[in-house]
Amino acid sequence: MRSAISQALTLDIYKATFDILAGSGSKEDIELMKKIFDITSSHFDEEEMSSMYDRAARRLLARHAVRAAFEWLSSENIHIAPRPEHWDTLVNQCVRQRNLLLTMAAISAMPKRGCQPTSLTFINLFQSLFQIGFFPQIRILRRFITLMKRVDVPRDPQIVQVLNDGYSKNGYPKLAKRAVEAYSAEYNTHSPSNVSPEDTLDANGIALTDAEVNARLGAVARERSKWAAARLYYQYRADGFKPTQETLLAVLSDASHTSVLQDWERIFVLSAGPAVWAKLIYNAVCNRILSAAIDVYNSAIAAGVRPTNAMLHPVLRLMCAGSLRPPTDATIDRAMCMYHDFVRHWEVDTEEVQGQVSPTTSMTPDAPIYNTLLRVLLSSSNTTKYFPTAVALLEDMRSRNVSMDSMTSTSLVIMLMRCSTSFEEAYKVYKLVCHQNHKSVLDQEGYTAVLNAFCKVHSSTIMTPPARLYFQIVQDMRQAGYKTTPQVYTIILRCLGSLSTRSSLSNDDNDNQTHTMTLVKMIKKIHQHLVVDASVNPDVVLWNQLMDTYQRAGCFAEALQIWETSYRSGQIDNASVSIILDTCGHANAYGTAMRVWSDLTESKFRLNLANWNAWLECLCRLGRVDDALRAMCLEMRQGTPPLNPTLESAHIILSFAPRTNQETEVRERIKRYLPKLWKILPTEHMQSD
Numbered sequence: 095m096r097s098a099i100s101q102a103l104t105l106d107i108y109k110a111t112f113d114i115l116a117g118s119g120s121k122e123d124i125e126l127m128k129k130i131f132d133i134t135s136s137h138f139d140e141e142e143m144s145s146m147y148d149r150a151a152r153r154l155l156a157r158h159a160v161r162a163a164f165e166w167l168s169s170e171n172i173h174i175a176p177r178p179e180h181w182d183t184l185v186n187q188c189v190r191q192r193n194l195l196l197t198m199a200a201i202s203a204m205p206k207r208g209c210q211p212t213s214l215t216f217i218n219l220f221q222s223l224f225q226i227g228f229f230p231q232i233r234i235l236r237r238f239i240t241l242m243k244r245v246d247v248p249r250d251p252q253i254v255q256v257l258n259d260g261y262s263k264n265g266y267p268k269l270a271k272r273a274v275e276a277y278s279a280e281y282n283t284h285s286p287s288n289v290s291p292e293d294t295l296d297a298n299g300i301a302l303t304d305a306e307v308n309a310r311l312g313a314v315a316r317e318r319s320k321w322a323a324a325r326l327y328y329q330y331r332a333d334g335f336k337p338t339q340e341t342l343l344a345v346l347s348d349a350s351h352t353s354v355l356q357d358w359e360r361i362f363v364l365s366a367g368p369a370v371w372a373k374l375i376y377n378a379v380c381n382r383i384l385s386a387a388i389d390v391y392n393s394a395i396a397a398g399v400r401p402t403n404a405m406l407h408p409v410l411r412l413m414c415a416g417s418l419r420p421p422t423d424a425t426i427d428r429a430m431c432m433y434h435d436f437v438r439h440w441e442v443d444t445e446e447v448q449g450q451v452s453p454t455t456s457m458t459p460d461a462p463i464y465n466t467l468l469r470v471l472l473s474s475s476n477t478t479k480y481f482p483t484a485v486a487l488l489e490d491m492r493s494r495n496v497s498m499d500s501m502t503s504t505s506l507v508i509m510l511m512r513c514s515t516s517f518e519e520a521y522k523v524y525k526l527v528c529h530q531n532h533k534s535v536l537d538q539e540g541y542t543a544v545l546n547a548f549c550k551v552h553s554s555t556i557m558t559p560p561a562r563l564y565f566q567i568v569q570d571m572r573q574a575g576y577k578t579t580p581q582v583y584t585i586i587l588r589c590l591g592s593l594s595t596r597s598s599l600s601n602d603d604n605d606n607q608t609h610t611m612t613l614v615k616m617i618k619k620i621h622q623h624l625v626v627d628a629s630v631n632p633d634v635v636l637w638n639q640l641m642d643t644y645q646r647a648g649c650f651a652e653a654l655q656i657w658e659t660s661y662r663s664g665q666i667d668n669a670s671v672s673i674i675l676d677t678c679g680h681a682n683a684y685g686t687a688m689r690v691w692s693d694l695t696e697s698k699f700r701l702n703l704a705n706w707n708a709w710l711e712c713l714c715r716l717g718r719v720d721d722a723l724r725a726m727c728l729e730m731r732q733g734t735p736p737l738n739p740t741l742e743s744a745h746i747i748l749s750f751a752p753r754t755n756q757e758t759e760v761r762e763r764i765k766r767y768l769p770k771l772w773k774i775l776p777t778e779h780m781q782s783d
Contacts, residue, residue, distance in 0.1 A: 108134055110543060112146060113505040114469065116153035116162075120411055124165045131172060147174040153501050155183045157462075160196055163187075168203035175208040185215065189222040194234065198241050205245055213250040216242055220253070224260040231306060232272050239280045249281045307335055312344030320345070320354070324361050337362040342370045350377035350386065352393045365397075372404035379408040387412055391432075395439075403460045406436050410463060414470035421470050426480065433459065433467060437490075461498055464491045465506070472509040481513045488526055497535075503527055504540035508547040520551045521563045534574040541571040542581055549589035557593055557609065558616055559586065565623070578629045580636040583620065587636075590617050591643035598648070614647050621652075634665050642673045650681035661693070671701065672708040679712035687712050698734050706730050707743055714750035722747050723760060727767035739771055 111130065115123040127150060134143070154163040163184050167176045181204050188197040197219065204211050216238065223230060230238075235257075242253075254274055261270035302310075307330050315323035323345055327337070345358055355366055355374055366374075371394040378387040387409050395401060413429050414421055421429075440458050464487065471484040488510070498506065507527040514520035524544060528536050536544065545567055549559050568582055590613055597609045621640060624632065637660050644653035657674040660666050671694060678687035691709060694701065706725070713722035726739045726747060744764055751760045765772045 109146060109149060109539075110505060110508055112150045113153060113501045114509070116150050116157075116166075116501075120162070120415065121165065122415070124162050127166065128169055128171060144174050147172065148177065148180075149501075151176060151180045155180065155187065156501065158187050158191070160184060160188050160191060160193060164196055164200055164203070168200070168207060170206060178209050181209050182215075182218065185219060186222055189219060189228075190226055192226075192228060194230075198237065201241060201245060211242075211245045211247055213247055213253055216247060216253060217250075217256050220256050220260055224264065229261060229264060229266055229269065231303060232269065232276055233306070235273055236276050236280070239277050243280055253277065304335065304338070305340070308338075308341050308344040311341065312347060315345040316347045320357065327361065337364055339364075339367050339370055342366055343373055346370065346373055346377070348377050348380075350374060350381055350390070352390055366399070368394075368399055368402045368405060371397075371399055372402060372408075375405050376408050379412045382412065384409075384412055401436055401439055403458075403463060406432065407460075407463050407466065410466050414466055420473055420475070423474070423476060423479070426470055426474060429467060429470060430483065433463070458494055459491075459496065461496055464488075464496060465498075468506060469509065472513050477513050477515075481515075484510060484513070485523070485526070488523075492526070498527075500535055500537040500540050503535045504543050507544055511544075511547040511551055514551050516553045517548070517551050517556070517560055517563055520548055521566070524548070524567065529570075534570055536571075536574065538571070538576040538579075541567070541574075541576060542579070542585070545582060545585050549586055558612060559589060561586075561616060561619060561623075572629070578627065580630060580633045583624050583630065583632070584636050584639045586620060587617070587639045587643045590620075591639070591646040594643065594646040594648075598646075610647060614649060617643055617647055617649070618652070634660070634667050634670065637665060638667070638669050638673055641670070641677070645673060645677040645680065648680075650677060650683060653677045654683075654686065657690070668700075668702045668705055671699070671705045675705070675708040675712040679715035682716060684716045684718070687716065695733075700735060701733055701737075703737055703740065703743075706733070706737060706739075707746060710743055710746045711750075714747055717754065719747065719751060719754050719756050719760070722750075723763050727763055739768060741771070741774065741776075744768075744771055744775060 108130070112127060115127045115130075131143075131147065131150075134146070138146075151163065151166060154166055163180075166172075167180055167184060181200065184200050185197055188194075188200060201211050201215065201219075204215075219238070254277055257273040257277060258270045261267070261273055311323050311327055311330075314326050327335075331337075341362065342355070342358055342364065346355065349355065352374070355370065358364075359366055371390070375387055375390050375394070378390045391401070391405060391409050394405060399405075410429055410432065413425060413432075437459065467487055468484055471480045471487065474480045488506075507524050510523040510527065511520040514523060528534055528540075528544070545564065548564060548567065551559065564586055568578060571582075572578060594610065594613050597613065617640075624630070624636075624640070637656055641653045641656040641660075644650075644656065653674070654677070657666075657670065657677075660670060674690055675687060678684075678690065710722045710726055713719070713725065726743050730737050730739055730743075747760055748757070751757045764775070
């Protein structure tokens with residue numbers, strides 16, 4: 095039973111971990127997700143692993159983190175296959191972000207991950223392109239058509255119709271004709287002629303668009319040199335071409351030094367804007383040299399560029415999460431300093447445009463920036479210093495109407511609760527994060543995770559989570575439209591059971607007695623709450639948890655009552671059996687234990703190994719080592735079903751044998767009746783006095 099509860103708890107922890115990592119979306123965090131997923135595959139069944147995989151995919155796609163989502167979905171090292179709707183969403187998002195290279199990469203990866211692209215895949219792709227007002231030049235379209243054939247999509251007249259309508263109905267009749275010809279030519283194995291970069295006309299004699307010129311300049315800069323691209327630019331300029339910010343983006347390629355950008359600014363007689371600087375910063379971050387990334391960022395500010403989220407966030411991410419080691423206080427302080435400088439720029443911009451237009455959202459801190467900063471603040475061991483900063487940052491976030499989705503909110507409130515020093519503080523954090531404009535942003539899974547985190551708060555004043563606050567969160571859950579599940583009660587009962595065990599190990603008898611009385615009172619209150627709660631239908635797991643919690647608090651009569659009620663109604667499982675036997679052993683209730691065991695064996699209940707081991711421990715705890723020996727050596731192999739004792743079975747009896755001076759007798763019985771088990775016993779158990 096305890097292992098089952100522990101595994102459920104572990105699953106919640108892994109889900110929360112994936113939420114946090116997916117919330118970042120960085121390459122390093124995606125790689126870490128893959129490693130964690132590989133490690134956990136041996137601990138959970140296929141359905142649970144599939145649920146975790148699906149949750150991570152939805153999380154990434156909800157953030158529109160197309161590169162991160164692609165890395166996750168396309169990984170062939172993960173044995174879980176993505177769902178077709180994951181690929182559909184990814185392709186659609188890539189198209190809407192005009193990332194055509196990643197769109198093609200995603201479609202190419204689909205067959206390798208068990209999802210065959212179809213005609214509908216490309217029909218949706220082309221329709222999405224046309225809907226956003228993007229009408230690909232024929233050379234780009236040919237690449238999609240070639241890909242279509244490579245992934246074994248058969249010829250489909252509907253695709254021809256979509257291409258023809260998409261171009262012609264939007265004022266491009268010539269392109270419509272050429273699109274249909276290109277499609278027909280590809281499926282007749284005809285290859286289009288190549289075009290050299292220096293041509294100012296394409297293969298069909300039509301003048302190149304600015305986008306095509308930019309692409310050629312970028313290709314020459316990347317494959318030849320900066321100066322070769324400059325010479326080509328002068329040719330295009332003579333034909334009337336004028337460079338734009340998109341031209342700068344194209345020729346920068348993977349450059350990460352300010353000097354390269356300054357050269358291009360002189361060549362084009364054009365000052366770089368925020369998007370260009372953001373690309374330069376991103377390239378510097380990819381090299382994982384923090385000082386270089388900060389230098390580029392500062393150079394942009396010095397050049398008079400107003401910083402944007404796309405400029406700041408990569409630097410903060412590298413600064414705060416670029417190493418496996420926890421960030422130092424100096425690093426955290428520097429990150430916060432950059433954030434405050436960024437906000438000051440935004441406030442100045444607000445004053446400058448007051449009465450005209452509002453500054454764009456790209457110049458106000460967004461959710462990824464806040465998430466990165468909050469994660470680093472809450473990961474610090476210096477809680478006293480940084481928890482107030484985190485709460486202040488959260489209030490800034492709310493004041494700027496930066497919204498978060500349910501997964502992000504759940505992860506954030508869990509992290510904040512872990513740093514809270516009291517249950518009241520944790521509850522305040524929950525309200526601050528999860529209630530925006532008087533509405534809850536959590537889903538049902540989010541509420542469950544938050545309740546779990548609330549019970550684990552390390553309070554400096556009281557150890558027991560206040561039922562009033564706990565059930566206020568449950569009430570919020572109901573008002574948000576989610577039903578109360580048995581797990582809502584299981585979570586707090588599990589917490590009270592753990593506290594009871596901890597209390598029983600305390601050396602201070604007075605404190606122990608007072609705390610135990612408080613716990614018992616609260617357990618009974620929750621039991622009463624459960625009985626009158628018509629909205630919840632208790633399952634076996636919940637009754638087991640209630641029985642186990644009573645047992646840990648020393649309430650034998652209450653635990654026995656739960657068992658008897660559950661037994662009569664047929665609501666028991668193997669975990670129930672182990673709990674009641676454990677209860678009898680700790681309560682020194684030999685008669686009750688014998689009655690329970692007799693009822694089970696007479697009814698032919700299918701006992702498992704854990705039940706037999708619980709019975710052995712119960713007998714030993716009651717001083718019946720001889721009975722335990724007989725059960726292990728003879729009765730286990732005659733049970734329903736027959737089972738062989740294990741090392742754990744032998745260890746249980748051997749650990750109690752010294753109390754009755756029966757070590758030698760126990761060893762001799764094992765050697766005589768269980769020779770195979772004897773041979774594998776650890777040496778310390780085989781030695782005679």
